[in-house]
Amino acid sequence: MGSKEDPYRVILTEKELPEAWYNIQADLPVPAPPPIHPATKEPCTADDLLPLFPVELVKQEVSRERYVEIPEPVRDVYKMYRPSPLHRAYRLEKELDTPARIFYKNESLSPAGSHKPNTAIAQAYYNKAEGVENITTETGAGQWGSALALGCKLFGINLRVYMVKISFQQKPYRRTMMEVWGATVFASPTDTTEAGRAVLAEDPDCPGSLGLAISEAVEACVTSDNTKYALGSVLNHVCMHQTIVGLEAKAQMEKIDEYPDVVIGCVGGGSNFSGLAFPFMKDKFEGTDVQAIAVEPVSCPTLTAGKYEYDFGDQAGTTPLLKMYTLGHKFIPSPIHAGGLRYHGDAPLLSLLVNEGYMDAVAYPQTEIFDAAMMFARTEGLIIAPETAHCVKYTIDEALRCRESGESKSLLFNLSGHGLLDLKGYEEYIAGNLVDYSR
Numbered sequence: 001m002g003s004k005e006d007p008y009r010v011i012l013t014e015k016e017l018p019e020a021w022y023n024i025q026a027d028l029p030v031p032a033p034p035p036i037h038p039a040t041k042e043p044c045t046a047d048d049l050l051p052l053f054p055v056e057l058v059k060q061e062v063s064r065e066r067y068v069e070i071p072e073p074v075r076d077v078y079k080m081y082r083p084s085p086l087h088r089a090y091r092l093e094k095e096l097d098t099p100a101r102i103f104y105k106n107e108s109l110s111p112a113g114s115h116k117p118n119t120a121i122a123q124a125y126y127n128k129a130e131g132v133e134n135i136t137t138e139t140g141a142g143q144w145g146s147a148l149a150l151g152c153k154l155f156g157i158n159l160r161v162y163m164v165k166i167s168f169q170q171k172p173y174r175r176t177m178m179e180v181w182g183a184t185v186f187a188s189p190t191d192t193t194e195a196g197r198a199v200l201a202e203d204p205d206c207p208g209s210l211g212l213a214i215s216e217a218v219e220a221c222v223t224s225d226n227t228k229y230a231l232g233s234v235l236n237h238v239c240m241h242q243t244i245v246g247l248e249a250k251a252q253m254e255k256i257d258e259y260p261d262v263v264i265g266c267v268g269g270g271s272n273f274s275g276l277a278f279p280f281m282k283d284k285f286e287g288t289d290v291q292a293i294a295v296e297p298v299s300c301p302t303l304t305a306g307k308y309e310y311d312f313g314d315q316a317g318t319t320p321l322l323k324m325y326t327l328g329h330k331f332i333p334s335p336i337h338a339g340g341l342r343y344h345g346d347a348p349l350l351s352l353l354v355n356e357g358y359m360d361a362v363a364y365p366q367t368e369i370f371d372a373a374m375m376f377a378r379t380e381g382l383i384i385a386p387e388t389a390h391c392v393k394y395t396i397d398e399a400l401r402c403r404e405s406g407e408s409k410s411l412l413f414n415l416s417g418h419g420l421l422d423l424k425g426y427e428e429y430i431a432g433n434l435v436d437y438s439r
């Protein structure tokens with residue numbers, strides 16, 4: 001059991017960087033429902049996925065191997081910013097006057113400022129290893145696009161990014177970051193794809209959505225030469241790459257004789273939360289008592305109000321059908337500042353575990369998550385991404401419940417990104433202009 005003597009930060013050395021990712025598919029209590037081909041309605045085969053992804057990532061998507069070795073060139077790039085520190089939030093605890101012990105894994109220290117490079121670097125590497133010259137992708141808030149731009153620059157691949165239009169307007173400097181790392185960026189919907197043109201014909205002012213940007217990126221991929229597509233969340237291999245976060249966190253907590261009672265993360269497509277939580281879920285399957293809480297916006301409440309059913313991953317209905325919690329692939333979420341949480345679906349692996357009762361989900365409106373982000377900035381110092389603020393809000397609420405009950409729980413959340421390019425949201429909050437949206 002940890003104590004008031006814990007260090008502020010628990011650091012791992014480069015040598016302690018994990019050598020393999022954890023693949024939860026090896027340990028699932030029930031098998032994951034397969035993706036379904038949109039035309040045949042049969043389970044997808046590897047051949048169905050190969051036009052979009054390199055062979056190695058398709059293999060990882062369906063692999064049942066418990067640990068998948070991280071290639072040396074990927075580990076080399078990881079070492080630019082990993083292992084990331086685990087912090088104890090002493091000042092937040094003091095502010096809340098709580099007996100809870102609050103820990104956070106700081107993924108905001110990557111060059112792009114979030115957890116997204118953990119998979120971007122791996123995906124760029126596997127594409128390069130198979131001779132791919134061009135990649136297309138979508139991005140919401142720009143965190144994924146900038147992470148992949150960095151990965152593609154480091155491995156020498158050209159990148160085209162379809163950025164959700166509302167975020168393109170709210171976060172112009174994310175676009176600049178992508179361009180600094182050599183990517184070409186479009187505000188989605190564009191008139192360069194069939195999917196984009198169809199939406200613009202109905203609504204010329206459409207703010208865009210991740211589902212629509214995916215349609216555009218997939219269409220651009222399949223209509224271009226030597227081009228693959230990359231997705232920044234949702235898919236099994238993406239969640240697996242993110243388990244580096246949970247594997248490190250577990251080792252760091254062990255060093256101070258700690259184990260979390262609750263693991264918390266915000267959920268857009270589900271990758272950062274899966275990455276932190278899956279290594280702990282392995283213990284839960286074996287009988288360990290650990291709670292896992294996914295936190296999402298009330299304006300895009302996939303896990304808390306969506307249906308668990310097969311749906312398309314994109315707006316135009318061109319991707320395989322995935323069994324997941326979904327609000328329907330035509331859903332266009334309100335323009336909240338947590339752009340990375342505006343996705344109609346969720347990772348099938350995460351959805352399965354929520355449906356089976358291994359994980360729970362809660363939702364908050366954006367004014368409440370900014371209250372939490374402000375408290376965090378004014379105690380711990382870090383200005384966090386609005387996405388991350390969702391799990392900070394839950395952590396604060398749980399710590400306050402501990403104050404009431406006197407329980408000294410150990411709470412661990414994933415600080416998935418900094419908010420230094422999200423200051424518009426903070427500006428509106430401070431000016432009292434921030435509005436809440438319902439679904």
Ligand SMILES: Cc1ncc(COP(=O)(O)O)c(C=O)c1O
Pocket residue numbers: 114115140141142143144232233234266267268269270271272273339340341385387388416417418
């Ligand atoms: C900082 C940050 N956190 C969380 C997310 C949500 O994505 P995911 O659920 O895949 O982790 C995003 C997405 O862009 C993000 O930028």
